Amino acid sequence: MRIALLGGTGNIGEGLALRWAPKHDVVIGSRSAEKADEAATSCEERLFEEGTSCELAGEENVQAIADCDVVVLALQYQYAMPTAVAIKDKLNSNAIVVSPVVPMIKDGFLRYEPSKKYGSAALEIQNILSDNEVVSAFHTMPAARLIDLKDKLGLDVLVCGSEKPKQIVMGLVKDIEGLTAFDAGPLEASFMVESITPLLINVSARNRLKNSSIRIIGQSIK
Numbered sequence: 764m765r766i767a768l769l770g771g772t773g774n775i776g777e778g779l780a781l782r783w784a785p786k787h788d789v790v791i792g793s794r795s796a797e798k799a800d801e802a803a804t805s806c807e808e809r810l811f812e813e814g815t816s817c818e819l820a821g822e823e824n825v826q827a828i829a830d831c832d833v834v835v836l837a838l839q840y841q842y843a844m845p846t847a848v849a850i851k852d853k854l855n856s857n858a859i860v861v862s863p864v865v866p867m868i869k870d871g872f873l874r875y876e877p878s879k880k881y882g883s884a885a886l887e888i889q890n891i892l893s894d895n896e897v898v899s900a901f902h903t904m905p906a907a908r909l910i911d912l913k914d915k916l917g918l919d920v921l922v923c924g925s926e927k928p929k930q931i932v933m934g935l936v937k938d939i940e941g942l943t944a945f946d947a948g949p950l951e952a953s954f955m956v957e958s959i960t961p962l963l964i965n966v967s968a969r970n971r972l973k974n975s976s977i978r979i980i981g982q983s984i985k
């Protein structure tokens with residue numbers, strides 16, 4: 764698949780680029796083509812050091828989406844919305860948009876704060892990108908753990924969206940060794956998943972932890 768990571772020069776973007784590039788065509792997007800290109804080269808060098816040879820591309824965000832099957836909005840909430848508006852008319856109609864976006868504010872502790880109108884970042888993005896399918900995923904995935912290629916992960920990723928695009932994104936999650944994808948329901952359920960992130964950060968801050976994440980502990984039904 765061809766995957767564009769908008770804001771891919773940042774934390775979660777770098778982590779996903781490093782983990783997906785061996786299996787997919789990854790394009791790192793940025794506001795600056797030069798910065799995107801540098802990030803792509805840096806990922807190639809990191810992967811080469813680990814014994815994997817692959818090429819990544821770097822483009823300005825709006826150019827990065829060309830011919831992409833999947834577009835990840837790897838951006839802070841306040842930048843994800845204007846970026847979604849900027850790409851709206853240029854997105855391939857079949858492209859799936861992935862949102863790891865978590866709207867949070869600091870108010871003594873971190874608080875989940877989506878827009879009152881939409882109730883979650885994912886639904887707000889879906890409202891902007893109404894011609895494309897939005898799937899939400901990776902909210903509880905600490906970027907630092909993806910970036911550390913020696914980290915074997917062993918973590919779970921909750922995915923929300925409509926059935927067909929959700930299955931595709933769950934496949935992309937499984938393409939990252941050490942991650943298990945769990946179906947967390949339709950996009951309307953994304954608010955619950957998004958709100959786990961500030962909870963994890965608050966728990967970490969109070970309990971001398973870092974890079975906290977989740978695992979689903981259940982007994983499978985035969």
Ligand SMILES: NC(=O)c1ccc[n+]([C@@H]2O[C@H](COP(=O)([O-])OP(=O)(O)OC[C@H]3O[C@@H](n4cnc5c(N)ncnc54)[C@H](OP(=O)(O)O)[C@@H]3O)[C@@H](O)[C@H]2O)c1
Pocket residue numbers: 770771772773774775776792793794795798799836837838839840842846863864865866901902903904905906907
């Ligand atoms: N970090 C994590 O561990 C983590 C985990 C799960 C989910 N998330 C979510 O993933 C999203 C991205 O988080 P992140 O930590 O990866 O973000 P980040 O590193 O802070 O920023 C990502 C990119 O955003 C771009 N950016 C900065 N200012 C901008 C502006 N004014 N307009 C447009 N783009 C701008 C920058 O790219 P350029 O300068 O190259 O344009 C930057 O590299 C957030 O919504 C976060 O809640 C993060």
